[in-house]
Amino acid sequence: MYVVIDADGLFLVQNEPDVVKGNDRAVLTPNVVEFKRLCEALKIDTKGEPSSFAPLLSKALGGVTIIQKGPTDLIVSGDQVEEIKEPGGLKRCGGQGDLLSGMTGTFLAWGKSYVEGGLDEGDAQGEKIPEHRVPLLAAAGAAILTRAASHLAFEKLGRGVITGDMIGEIGPAYAAKFGEEGEKGWKGRL
Numbered sequence: 318m319y320v321v322i323d324a325d326g327l328f329l330v331q332n333e334p335d336v337v338k339g340n341d342r343a344v345l346t347p348n349v350v351e352f353k354r355l356c357e358a359l360k361i362d363t364k365g366e367p368s369s370f371a372p373l374l375s376k377a378l379g380g381v382t383i384i385q386k387g388p389t390d391l392i393v394s395g396d397q398v399e400e401i402k403e404p405g406g407l408k409r410c411g412g413q414g415d416l417l418s419g420m421t422g423t424f425l426a427w428g429k430s431y432v433e434g435g436l437d438e439g440d441a442q443g444e445k446i447p448e449h450r451v452p453l454l455a456a457a458g459a460a461i462l463t464r465a466a467s468h469l470a471f472e473k474l475g476r477g478v479i480t481g482d483m484i485g486e487i488g489p490a491y492a493a494k495f496g497e498e499g500e501k502g503w504k505g506r507l
Contacts, residue, residue: 318342319425319452323418327351331358339379341395341449344425344456346384346418372398382452384417390460394453401457405464406471412480417463424455465490
């Protein structure tokens with residue numbers, strides 16, 4: 318079963334890493350503080366280049382997908398790494414991580430449907446996307462969409478933007494990044 322773990326679930330993983338270790342269908346979405354605590358719990362040295370920490374954390378947890386949020390988002394699943402450079406808003410809002418987690422769950426559900434044959438599409442070249450890439454691609458899609466919605470909301474409202482304002486921008490952001498509903502314009506973008 319695909320699963321997204323955030324907030325208090327990450328506290329559980331921090332204290333009992335075996336609950337998720339080796340689950341290649343799990344996606345963790347820690348904020349900066351939660352990420353640091355996970356690294357400390359798993360004895361990962363967080364001195365040095367920040368982009369090196371997520372791969373170490375993913376490997377320590379047996380290939381779990383990690384979203385390391387930052388100026389760019391780093392998505393790591395075992396040896397697979399994607400850097401999301403999509404511009405976001407110039408302000409991070411409390412609750413924005415909840416949107417990211419929800420969108421990750423949505424993309425994972427679509428990925429599950431795809432794997433089970435419910436979506437008859439491949440990648441841009443018509444190739445079947447391997448099942449092991451679903452969590453990484455779901456996390457990448459969610460990160461792109463969250464950043465794009467944040468950017469659109471910030472453009473309209475500036476520093477006064479709150480997470481609730483981002484919700485109204487999810488549809489337009491999705492259309493801009495992945496194509497309108499019913500289009501096949503999303504192919505090859507992830």
